[in-house]
Every structure is written in structure tokens, then in C-alpha cells.
Amino acid sequence: xxxxxxxxxMLAAEYVLGTLEGAxxxxxxxxxxxxxxxxxxxxxxxxxxxVLDDTAAALAPPxxxxxxxxxQVAAAPQSAQRSKPAEILAGLSRSGIWGSLxxxxxxxxxxxxASLMLALGLVLQLQRGPEPPIHVAVLTTGQGKPAAVVxxxxxxxxxxxxxxxxxxxxxxxxxxxxxxxxxxxxxxIGKLSSARRIRLNLENLRKPEANHLFExxxxxxxxxxxxxxxxxxLMKGLAIKSI
Amino acid sequence: MADxxxxxxxEQALVACAAGDRAALKWIYQTEAPKMLGVAMRIVKRxxxxxxxxxxxxxxxxxxxxxxxxxxxxxxxxIYAIVRNRSLNVLRGEVRSDLxxxxxxxxxxxxxxxxxxxxxxxxxxxxxxxxxxRLDAARRRIIVxxxxxxxSHGELAARCNVPLGTIKSWIRRSLGALxxxxx
Numbered sequence: 001x002x003x004x005x006x007x008x009x010m011l012a013a014e015y016v017l018g019t020l021e022g023a024x025x026x027x028x029x030x031x032x033x034x035x036x037x038x039x040x041x042x043x044x045x046x047x048x049x050x051v052l053d054d055t056a057a058a059l060a061p062p063x064x065x066x067x068x069x070x071x072q073v074a075a076a077p078q079s080a081q082r083s084k085p086a087e088i089l090a091g092l093s094r095s096g097i098w099g100s101l102x103x104x105x106x107x108x109x110x111x112x113x114a115s116l117m118l119a120l121g122l123v124l125q126l127q128r129g130p131e132p133p134i135h136v137a138v139l140t141t142g143q144g145k146p147a148a149v150v151x152x153x154x155x156x157x158x159x160x161x162x163x164x165x166x167x168x169x170x171x172x173x174x175x176x177x178x179x180x181x182x183x184x185x186x187x188x189i190g191k192l193s194s195a196r197r198i199r200l201n202l203e204n205l206r207k208p209e210a211n212h213l214f215e216x217x218x219x220x221x222x223x224x225x226x227x228x229x230x231x232x233x234l235m236k237g238l239a240i241k242s243i
Numbered sequence: 244m245a246d247x248x249x250x251x252x253x254e255q256a257l258v259a260c261a262a263g264d265r266a267a268l269k270w271i272y273q274t275e276a277p278k279m280l281g282v283a284m285r286i287v288k289r290x291x292x293x294x295x296x297x298x299x300x301x302x303x304x305x306x307x308x309x310x311x312x313x314x315x316x317x318x319x320x321x322i323y324a325i326v327r328n329r330s331l332n333v334l335r336g337e338v339r340s341d342l343x344x345x346x347x348x349x350x351x352x353x354x355x356x357x358x359x360x361x362x363x364x365x366x367x368x369x370x371x372x373x374x375x376x377r378l379d380a381a382r383r384r385i386i387v388x389x390x391x392x393x394x395s396h397g398e399l400a401a402r403c404n405v406p407l408g409t410i411k412s413w414i415r416r417s418l419g420a421l422x423x424x425x426x
Contacts, residue, residue, distance in 0.1 A: 013418040016324075018331050019389050019396055043315035046324050048371045048425055052390050053323045055356075055364040056281030065294055066272055069301040070265070078263060078306055167310040169261070194310075 004041050012041035016049055033165045034197060077218075077232055078169055132242060137214045139237035147235040148195065148216070152208045162195035166234060171221045177229055179213040180206055186215070191223050212239045253318030260308035268305055275319070276301075279326045285355065286330040286393035296329050303329070331393050358387035374424035382417045385410065 004012070008031070014020050015028035031038040133151035141147050147164040160176060168174045176190040178200075189200045202208065215236035217229040224230050253274070259267030276297055283293035283300075303325050311321050362383070365372040375383050385403060388394055396414075400407045 009422060010415065010418055013422060014414065017386065017389050017414070017418065018327065018393050019399075019414060021395065040315060043320065046320045047316045048421075049390055050320045050323060051365045051369040051371050052361065052387065053282050053327070054278070055361045055391070056278060056285050058277035059280040059284060059290075059293075061276050061280050061294060061297060065276070065298060066269065069272065069298055070269075072298070072302050073265060073268065073305045076302060076306060078261070078309070165310055169309050 004037050008038060009041050012038060013045050016042060016045040030163050033163050033195070034161070039165075134242060135208055135210060135212075135239045136242045137208075137212075137237040137239040139214055139216065139235040141235050142233070148237075150200070150208075150214045150237070150239065152239060156202065156207045158189075158200040158202055158208055159197065160190065160200055161197050164195065164235075166195040166216075168193050168218060172231075173219055173221055173223060174234065175217055175219045175223055175229070175231075176200060177213075177215045177217065178202070178205065178208065179215070180208070186213075186229055188223060188227065191219075208239050210239055210241050213237075214239065253322065254311075254313050257304070257308045257311045257318050257321070260305055261311070268301065271304065271322070272301060275322060279322070282323060282326050283330045285391050286327070287334055292333060293330075296326065296333060300325050300329055327393070334393050335395070355392070358384040358391070361387050361391055370425055371421075374421050377424055378417055378420060382413050385413055386417050386421075389414065 011020075011024065011028055011031070015025070015032070020028055028038075028042075032042055033039075131154055134154050135152035137150040137152075138146050139148040139150065141164070145164070147162070147166070149161045149163065150158060151161065152158045166174065174192045174195065175188055176192070177186040178189050179186045187205060189202055189205070190198060192198065208214075213236060215229070216234040217224070218231040218234060219225075219229070220231075253271060256267040256271050256274075260271070279297050279300060280293055283296040284290065287293050287296065300322070304322060307325075311318065315321075359380075362372060362375060367373075375386060378386070381403070385399055388402070389399060394402065396407055396410050399405075399414075400410045403410070405413075
């Protein structure tokens with residue numbers, strides 16, 4: 001039923017069943033957002049198992065639930081998630097403290113650390129070159145969920161590896177930024193219509209090092225009109241030296 | 244919100260959501276929210292938490308509708324994957340610590356139908372039912388309980404009074420048999 005190797009199709013099956021834990025779960029999530037054939041296998045298993053979801057009792061939601069959803073939806077930009085980080089970012093850009101640690105709420109830091117431990121495993125699995133990356137940035141969403149990894153190799157090659165599927169809405173683009181120092185400000189290093197593994201363009205910049213910030217924002221088609229981030233933040237993370 | 248605007252299928256509604264049509268989201272809510280609540284409830288066993296999950300799911304559906312890919316599967320399977328993932332994350336304590344604090348374990352809530360009864364509600368024409376019925380009863384139970392109640396290996400082992408390693412290998416072999424049967 002699948003063009004995938006048996007073990008990956010079984011991983012997909014257990015992922016859909018919901019019993020995966022720890023490193024296996026992380027691996028399945030990473031594959032789901034990066035590998036088309038795995039995503040197809042997951043979708044196939046989901047389609048089969050959907051008949052079991054249909055056996056759940058239909059429960060009438062309280063009338064107020066739709067009102068809450070409507071209010072939330074009205075406040076939320078589509079595909080771009082959360083407008084709040086964007087406002088924070090815009091504010092920080094203007095005041096020139098874009099990289100300020102105040103930007104990171106303590107909860108996000110804790111979540112970031114947890115996801116970092118998780119992502120270190122992923123980094124080892126995802127990088128195929130003979131040399132391990134010398135710096136790694138784990139990019140997390142506003143909720144602290146790991147969404148991508150940036151690997152920096154000794155020769156300066158820097159690659160972006162998504163862990164979460166994202167798609168820019170029609171007429172918009174996902175722009176990747178780095179902040180090496182506050183004086184210079186954020187610099188665009190790549191644009192995407194959907195998250196996929198790419199090599200980043202750091203030609204006119206220094207080799208990334210610890211505490212350089214990587215961030216993805218949603219921008220108008222063609223990229224930010226100002227050359228600086230203007231749209232909502234999709235994910236962000238600081239580079240750290242890999243062990 | 245004229246009736247003429249009401250989409251006919253979940254897939255059409257998702258496309259409309261991606262284009263910013265809130266009426267389409269409401270239509271999905273009216274069509275699917277009760278079942279979504281039921282699916283979340285079976286997993287988290289707490290009404291208020293299940294309602295929060297459904298609320299989060301609709302925000303997610305709204306924001307991610309553009310990433311729905313009809314070539315991969317139908318719209319309902321996409322929506323229910325969101326409900327299940329969100330419910331499992333809450334159950335496993337990956338999100339919302341305020342909710343997790345309220346998650347005292349509710350082992351085998353008595354009003355849950357048995358896995359056998361669950362399977363009887365599935366259409367006899369469904370390939371999954373046909374293939375599950377080929378497994379022996381104990382293994383079939385485990386697959387159905389794992390999926391519908393979101394039980395972990397450890398919880399399944401405790402409920403079935405079987406060692407953890409046995410549960411893991413039963414699941415793997417059962418899924419292998421399903422894979423062959425589903426073709």
C-alpha cells in the first residue's frame with residue numbers, strides 16, 4: 001500500500017494510532033513536515049482510521065463556544081499566526097533593540113530549551129554531511145513549539161530545515177531573516193512560498209555564530225517592501241554552538 | 244451570510260476559509276463541531292478541556308486552511324487529525340500547563356463504550372473494520388482503545404494487564420497485519 005520502506009510506513013501507522021513517544025514521535029513529526037512520501041503514508045493511514053473517529057458521540061457544544069472562536073478568528077491574521085509577536089517585533093525594530101532578550105518571555109525560553117534538547121536529536125538525524133554543524137538554531141513558534149532548525153557548517157554553509165509545514169497565503173511570502181548585530185539590523189537571507197529545506201544566502205554577512213538570531217516573517221509577495229521585517233513572526237530562535 | 248454562499252463539502256469550505264470566508268468556517272463548525280467535541284472528549288475525558296481543544300482547533304483550521312492538500316486525503320481526515328493531535332498533546336502534557344494540572348487520570352471511565360461496541364458502530368463495508376476483525380480479540384481491543392482513547396503504551400499495558408514490551412510488539416504486529424490487509 002505504500003512506496004515507503006516498511007519501517008517508515010509502520011512509523012506512519014503508529015504516529016496516526018497515537019502511541020508514539022519520545023524520539024520516535026519527534027522523528028515522525030519531523031518527517032511529516034519534510035518528506036512528501038511520509039506525509040502521503042500518514043494521510044493514507046488517517047483516512048483508514050477516520051471511521052473510528054466517526055464512532056465518537058456527537059456532543060452539543062455550548063452556544064458561547066462559537067462566539068469565542070469568532071472573536072479569536074477576527075483577531076488572528078490567517079496563515080500567519082498571532083499578530084502579537086509582529087507588533088512586538090515592529091516595536092523592537094523601531095527602537096533598535098530587535099535582539100533584546102526582553103523579546104523572549106521566560107516561558108518561551110523554558111520551552112525553547114526543552115525543544116532544543118529535542119531538536120538536538122533531530123539535527124543529528126537530519127544532517128547528512130560528513131561534518132556535524134558547528135552552530136545550530138532551533139526556531140520555535142510563539143507557543144514554544146519547535147518549527148525549524150538552522151544548521152551552520154564549518155565552511156559557512158547554512159541550511160534551513162523545516163519541522164513544521166507552513167504555507168504562505170496567496171500573494172505573500174515567507175521571508176527568513178538573521179540579526180547578527182543590532183547596529184546592522186535584521187538582514188533578509190531567503191524567501192519561500194512554503195517551508196522546505198533550503199540553503200540560506202549569507203554572502204554579505206559574517207559566518208553565523210552563537211546568539212545570532214534567525215527569524216521567519218510573513219511578508220507581501222516579493223518580500224518586505226522596507227527591507228526590514230514588517231509582517232507577523234512565524235518562528236524565531238538563537239544560534240548556539242553545537243556540542 | 245446568504246444561503247447561496249454555503250459550501251457543499253468540507254473541502255470547498257476549507258478552500259473558502261483559506262480565502263478568508265468566515266461563513267465557511269461557521270459552516271464547518273455547525274457540521275463538525277459536535278463530533279469533534281466527542282473525539283476530543285473520548286481522549287481527554289474532561290468537558291471543559293475538550294471544549295477548549297475544539298476552540299483551538301477552529302483557530303488552527305482558520306489559520307492553516309491554505310495548507311490543506313486535497314490530494315493527500317479528504318477534508319474531514321485533515322480536520323480530525325488536528326483534533327486528535329491537539330487532544331493527544333494536551334493529554335501528554337505537551338501544552339497548556341493550566342489544563343494539564345486539571346488532568347488527574349481517569350482510568351477507564353465507565354460510560355465509555357467497549358472497544359468491541361465501538362467497532363460495531365463502524366460500517367461493515369469499511370476496510371479498517373474488515374481488517375481489524377481479522378486480528379485476535381485482545382489485539383483488536385488494543386488498537387481500538389489506543390486510537391479512540393489516546394492511550395499510551397504504559398496505559399495500555401496497565402489496562403490489559405500485559406507487560407509493556409508485549410504491548411509494543413502487539414501493536415507493531417497488529418499494524419503490520421493491518422497494512423497487509425488494507426493493501
